[in-house]
Amino acid sequence: MAEQFIGKASEFKDGDRQIVRIGEDEIGIFRHEGEFYAYSNFCLHQGGPACEGLTIANVEERLRPDKTSMGLHFTNDMNFVCPWHGYEYDMKTGCHVKDKSVRLRKYDVVTKGNDVYVVA
């Protein structure tokens, strides 16, 4: 496992992302709420660029205690969406939001001072 320099932490604003190629894989690195997350950029559906689409809050349907619906609402959890057909992945885990067994390969990200590295 080698560490690959990605950039300066100070250059990553919250919500920024970067795509890097390491060997055969492409990796998407997101900065979200101060943390870095890195995943394979190959979608588990048909191989689309999973990390290159929209980031958007998760949607939930809220129910009252009597099981009646209060409709659809955004939550505070953030997802990233494959732009080809809409597979939606949890920013913090890389899992498909409805099927946790569909999980993008996750990479560790380490920061040393102001330098950011992905471990691949």
Place this chain on the structure above:
Amino acid sequence: MDLIADRGRRVQVEELNTTKLLAHAAKQTRDKKFDDVLVVDVDAHHYENESFGEILPYMENDVLKQLALASRAKGGRGNVAPSGFGYQDMGGRVTRYPLRSSEKTDEKGPHRDIQLGNRWMDAMGVDYSCLFPTGMLSIGLHPQKEMEVELCWAYNRWVTEKALPESGGRLFTMLSLPFSDPDACLRHVETFGDRKGVGGFMVTTVRPKMGVYDNAYMKVYRAIEERGLVLSFHSGPSWGDHTFQSCNRFLSAHALGFSWYNILHCTNWVVNGMGERFPKMPVIWIESGLSWIPFVMQRIDHEYMLRPSECPLLKKKPSDYMRDMYYSVQPMEIQDMGALETTFRMMDAENSLLYASDYPHWDFDLPSTIWDLPFLTDKARHNILGGTAHKLFKLPPRNEAQKANLIKYGNYTAA
């Protein structure tokens, strides 16, 4: 350019570049050597409303043309083509919808739609695509049959005279028939049937009422069969339809609607013995996925055995007639591999299934969805991706390797 994300948050994104968006498809094309395989996509789309300025002047009736043109003028309040409810772009999650207008093309090159078509065909390893409109798939909902006729006429002239000739032969089409008017359908077949790039004719199946068995259409089918052309039925969703107004999510109306309209008309086609009446005319059922096919086969075969007096023209089971027809693969439901394998067996997919991308629509399929299926023989792979369509549409291989593969799997027919 900005995209709208959650709660109206604006997200800065680059302009759309189809080649870049599909870079991973191009990698699959290289890795799987699709250049050596003839790949024919029997269902791809463009957004013809973006070219209405060029299309509408081909309308013949001056009064209807005036209505159509005026509706597009600044401040015009007309609505010339039916438009449905829905969220195909998934709230902007499928970014090629909102970004579409940002994609740059060469103004001195061929028509923009041709340039875009070449980009995604090259990326996917597709050699030929059958180009269909998008909004006009709902033309059967137009309350004025004369407007349906005029719009089909104008589109069919434009696509055969302007768009297809600029595609270098890589795009072909099955032209939309104004099915509300059988006489007009016949005129369309007689006028356009022999034009270059016309592989057949297409009926949009989203219609409030349609009897494919009606005597008035027999002359139309006969004219298509006599010309050695293909008849296809292209499905779609219609959330506003009574049947689907109970659906409170687009997912439900979309998933059911695309299958439903073809289930309905395919059943009528089979039960009325159309396969006996026009045995030489290839018929394709387009964009309904595959999971409905075993259902209809089981269901209709079952009732056929109980009520034979209602289908005296049939000489074999309804499912046998269904196996004599063709089906486009997209959107292929790959959720239960065993069920999919059974579906392929029941429909004789090796001889009846045709690859379709449906690009650029949101649920498009790449050729790899077929190529990677674990239960297919090599012959089935080659047939489905392009060999069977090569025979139907007489599309020549684009290189020697493709020709060798067509010969190897028994599909080659000299044009």
